[in-house]
Amino acid sequence: MASSASSRSKSQKTAGPAVFTRDQELHAYREMLQIRRFEEKAGQMYGMGLIGGFCHLYIGQEAVVVGMQMASIEGDQIITGYRDHGHMLVCGMDPKGVMAELTGRRGGLSKGKGGSMHMFSKEKHFYGGHGIVGAQVSLGTGLAFANHYRGNGNASMIYFGDGAANQGQVYESFNMAELWKLPAVYIIENNRYAMGTSVSRASAQSDFSKRGLSFNIPGEQVDGMDVRAVREAGLKALTWCREGKGPYILEMQTYRYRGHSMSDPAKYRSKEEVQKMREEHDPIEQVRARLLREKFATEDELKAIDAKVRAIVAEAAEFATNDPEPDPSELWTDILV
Amino acid sequence: MAVNVLMPALSPTMEQGKLAKWVKKVGDTVKSGDVLAEIETDKALMEVEAVDEGVLAAILIPDGTENVAVNTPIAVIAAEGESADAAPVTASKPVSPELATQKPAAAVSASDAPTAPVVAIAAASDVPPGTPMVAMTVREALRDAMAEEMRADEDVFIMGEEVAEYQGAYKITQGLLQEFGARRVIDTPITEHGFAGIGVGAAMTGLKPIVEFMTFNFAMQAIDQIINSAAKTLYMSGGQMGCPIVFRGPNGAAARVAAQHSQDYAAWYSQIPGLKVVAPYTAADFKGLMKSAIRDPNPIIFLENEILYGQTFDVPQMDDYTVPIGKARIHRTGKDVTLVSWSIGMTYAIKAADELAKEGIEAEIIDLRTIRPMDVDTIIASVQKTGRCVTVEEGWPQSGVGAEIAARVMERAFDWLDAPVVRVTGKDVPMPYAANLEKLALPNVGEVIQAAKAVLYR
CATH class of the missing domain: 2.40.50.100 (RNA polymerase II/Efflux pump adaptor protein, barrel-sandwich hybrid domain)
Structure with a gap:
């Protein structure tokens, strides 16, 4: 689905992204599958009343974070909005801790005080989890500023959606990032709908790769359903940053299968549209088909991976169901250092 | 002619x-x-x-x-x-006679020119006796505090509009670019929302930004990042990720700049758990509290005042003078009535206390210095002594800091009160431009005197 349009005179790709090795394909498959199964379980637990409030599932968009993570190096930071479970899992945060945060239990990554949209891990360089649409773009630019200030060679990966891309602070951040040549990769996850509003109804310029043009920030559109294309674009963008050339924009053309949140009936799009995406562009099925076609793995081997992933998710769900709620004294802790 | x-x-x-x-x-x-x-x-x-x-x-x-x-x-x-x-x-007659009364005498020669008043302040308890004092303006005290902390800690930097090459819109950052270079003294575009967010993001990685707002009026563009990102992240992360940042700049009314540039935000920020809010009056407190604010691991709202910038006070000459956040200072002791104020409000309270003394009324003045966390103990101890309390602020009355103080006094010292707490505040109107109306909108010394007499039933 990539149009491979580019805001600068980038060479048009015709041959498709570079092929993955067997290990890369298997890694991508496992990581994406873990996010898919985790999110399916979270959806189920929401339905059971174990998870409250807002819960935004990442199903359908898995290739974006997995491909980007495969392109990053240790120390590169990640920051995103409220659709954040996949980002946390891919950077190695404990699935038990994530799920227990969703259920608001004491073993949750934020001790049950953050919830679905607010988790953090300094150790894994994950800076949230932010519930205010677009806020993570300025914050993420601050992470890039810190890399630049320290000269540590790292870059920050700043995820936001096609909806957030219309917030004013995004462009304030673009301006400063380019002005100061900050190592920031802006990853716009264009899943076509900002809650219920389609891109065409909300965006005067719907080619998000061009949103940095007036700040001289290069950008490109990427097939966000193809993990190989994501990784390749990610490498290019991160290298650009590490060479001191400033920020880079990647528009990931992707799709969410579920509603905006668990309470969204998604009546703004047809069942056929969703079905077509699932059947023809599913990021996990693409890898699975290649693994079998290239004889990188047998059906049985893939089933074994699936079983392992299911066991991890089941363990997380079990923990998140049985872990006690936070002690009432936690109400008054962590307000000030 | x-x-x-x-x-x-x-x-x-x-x-x-x-x-x-x-x-x-x-x-x-x-x-x-x-x-x-x-x-x-x-x-x-x-x-x-x-x-x-x-x-x-x-x-x-x-x-x-x-x-x-x-x-x-x-x-x-x-x-x-x-x-x-x-x-x-x-001199030709000024346009407004009201304004003329506020100005220094018109005829000034080189020999008898008035110098800026040096306000005598009781030394803070943590200053060793015999410590030499040096007279300096609030402006210089703030600059010195930031420079000292930047020398001591490479992670401290300052960013904001006109802080570097212009040397600060109000010259608070004078000389910092020359000493610390453009890496650490950073001019931003006019983009408060964006650079506040960048500061918060940098602070989340452990850097210690000082974010200057040219005035706090402009920080309303950035208030989402201050409250939703800076103040709440520690709690939302279960204590993992804090935000050691100082947001600073002039707050409240300056002079003749009308409604959009004349607002006091002390009450706004003081409502937010996760923030500390500081609003000093003396140069010594500006210096000592700024140093403490930069070292504090929490997000700090540091409210300055343009009219105080040029005022001169004695500052202890010490290698490392700090003042603790959250501790009020008894500016003047007295037994008859407690006046609680902070920042520029202190100027009214002090003049009122001088006038009241002439009538035999001994006012005790508490300079709150920090609005949040509020040093309620010091207020209560004073009210238990005097039985009467007046608050003085330039901010608006509804849900103001004075309202909060009145509630706290009622909760903890009701039985000691001999009269209801009275608030002296800015009037409940947007700040007008006309000189006479502006003067009416702000509190004045007469109102403080009147309030003090009211609670004394005199």
Whole structure:
């Protein structure tokens, strides 16, 4: 689905992204599958009343974070909005801790005080989890500023959606990032709908790769359903940053299968549209088909991976169901250092 | 007819300045637009242009004269062939008589020019006896505090509009670019929402940004990042990720800048758990609290005041003078009534206490210094002594800091109160521009005296 349009005179790709090795394909498959199964379980637990409030599932968009993570190096930071479970899992945060945060239990990554949209891990360089649409773009630019200030060679990966891309602070951040040549990769996850509003109804310029043009920030559109294309674009963008050339924009053309949140009936799009995406562009099925076609793995081997992933998710769900709620004294802790 | 050239006001809050240099000399022909002289304010060196045409007949204030009050005649311009003697001898009448009463005496010569008042402050308890004092302005105290902390910690940097090359819109960051370089003293575009977010993001990685807002009025564009990102992240992360950042800048009314530039945010920020809110009055407290704020691992709202920037106070001359956040200071002891104030509100409280003393009323003044966390213990101890309490602030009355103090006193010292707590506040209106209306909108010394007498039933 990539149009491979580019805001600068980038060479048009015709041959498709570079092929993955067997290990890369298997890694991508496992990581994406873990996010898919985790999110399916979270959806189920929401339905059971174990998870409250807002819960935004990442199903359908898995290739974006997995491909980007495969392109990053240790120390590169990640920051995103409220659709954040996949980002946390891919950077190695404990699935038990994530799920227990969703259920608001004491073993949750934020001790049950953050919830679905607010988790953090300094150790894994994950800076949230932010519930205010677009806020993570300025914050993420601050992470890039810190890399630049320290000269540590790292870059920050700043995820936001096609909806957030219309917030004013995004462009304030673009301006400063380019002005100061900050190592920031802006990853716009264009899943076509900002809650219920389609891109065409909300965006005067719907080619998000061009949103940095007036700040001289290069950008490109990427097939966000193809993990190989994501990784390749990610490498290019991160290298650009590490060479001191400033920020880079990647528009990931992707799709969410579920509603905006668990309470969204998604009546703004047809069942056929969703079905077509699932059947023809599913990021996990693409890898699975290649693994079998290239004889990188047998059906049985893939089933074994699936079983392992299911066991991890089941363990997380079990923990998140049985872990006690936070002690009432936690109400008054962590307000000030 | 000869006309006087008057000492001009070159900023909304300027009351006096230095006549740095005459560019024209007596006998020179001048026409409108010619630069007559250079005037140094506490913020900048400015050129004064002639408005009238003629011959510079007399220079009344020589080069290098300090503290020349606004509206003082500094030169006489006469028509060709006219004598300088024909010049009017007094300053032209200011537009507003109300305003004139606020200005220093108009006739000032080099010899008897008034110096900025040095306000005597009881030494803080943590200053060793015998510590030498040095007189400095609030402006200098803030600059020194930031410079000392930047020398001590490479992770401290400052960003904001005009903080570097311009040397600060209010000259608070004067000299910092020269000492610390452009990596650590960073000019931003006019983009409060964006750079506040960048500061918070950098702080989440452990850097210690000082984010200057040219005034806190502009921080409303950034208030989402201050509250939703800076104040709440520690809690939302279960204690994992804090935000060691200082947001600072002038807050509240300056002078004649009208509604959008004259708002006091103390009450706004003081409502937010996860923030500390500081609003000092003396230069010593500005210095000591700024150093503490930079070292504090939490997000700090540091409210300054443009009118206080140029005021001079004694500051302890110590290698590392800090003042703890969250501790009020008894500015003046007294047994009859407790006046609680902070920041510029203190100027009203102090003058009122002086007047009350003449009538035999001993007011105790508490300088709150920190609005959040509020040092309620010090207020309560004082009210238990005096039985009466008046709060003084420039902010609005509804849900104001004074309202909070009144509630706390009622909760904890109801049985000691001999009268209801009275609030002196700014009036419940947007700040008007007209000089007389602006004066009416702000609290004044008379209102504080009246309030104190009311709670004393006198």
